[in-house]
Amino acid sequence: MNQKNYKELRFTDDFMFCKIMLANKDICKEVVELLLGCKVKDVVYLEEQKNIKITFDGKGIRLDVYLEDGNTVYDIEMQTILKRDLAKRARYYQGMIDLNLIEQGAAYSELKESFVVFICLEDLFKRNRSIYTFKNCCLEERDLLLDDAATKVFVNAGGDRKGLTPAQIAFLDYVAGKDPSDGFTERLNREVIRAREKEEWEVEYMTLLQRDREKYEEGRTEGIISLLMDGIISEDIAAARLNKTPEELAELMQQIKK
DSSP, X not given: OOOOOXXXXXXXXXXXXXXXXXXXHHXXXXXXXXXXXXXXXXXXXXXXXXXXXXXXXXXXXXXXXEEEETTEEEEEEEEXXXXXXXXXXXXXXXXXXXXXXXXXXXXXXXXXXXXXXXXXXXXXSSSOBSEEEEOOBOSSSTTOBOOOSEEEEEEETTSBOTTOOHHXXXXXXXXXXXXXXXXXXXXXXXHHHXXXXXXXXXXXXXXXXXXXXXXXXXXXXHHHHHHHHTTSSOHHHHHHHHTOOHHHHHHHHHHHHO
8 A cells, every 4th residue: 555755745635635725715716716717706615525424324425625605515526546437426426415405404496506526637538628517408409408506527637728728727737747837836836845844734644644554454454354264265375465373363363253
């Protein structure tokens, strides 16, 4: 399980992205405006790693950066590893956001306009665009929009820059790994450099990293024991993979069975 050292984190790394977007409302606002080509009136609510779980035993979600602008909600996700189920994940996220708003007492007619935005380093759709914007439309009448106030946006940092503004180009180039090239990306880069010097953030990152490693090891151990108990691998192989003696392996199996 390879993880970056804290001093190596870039803006596109999940921890750094969330911290900088949450710590500076103006930066968060400008990123949204750049990607969506709209004006954000005022960020009235901003939350990092917002958890939404509608039922006690249901599947929840954790949003990277969630913000509200009066009658509009935005979910901004940084996606450094392209996952093929991203489109359905966007659908699920948007549905959960709506359910969360309904739970807060809103009527269907009062549902806020919502944007789910995935910033990707690769092209999910292989059309070489930098920005893909999706709204629900009628298949028989392509110019007829459903007007459900729901929009999904997929950003491809490596796409063609045709039709983009200079500010959008500079931002996407920076996300893609190039040096800052305008005032906003230089400001972003300064924030990243400052963030790397924040000891409290480094401690938090290392704590989360250790927790992730422990969960990974727990899952790996349980997986190997499961293979052993199913007769797929031998005790010798299981012990070697887990670096355990036969006695330690037997004890570990008993603990897992409990």
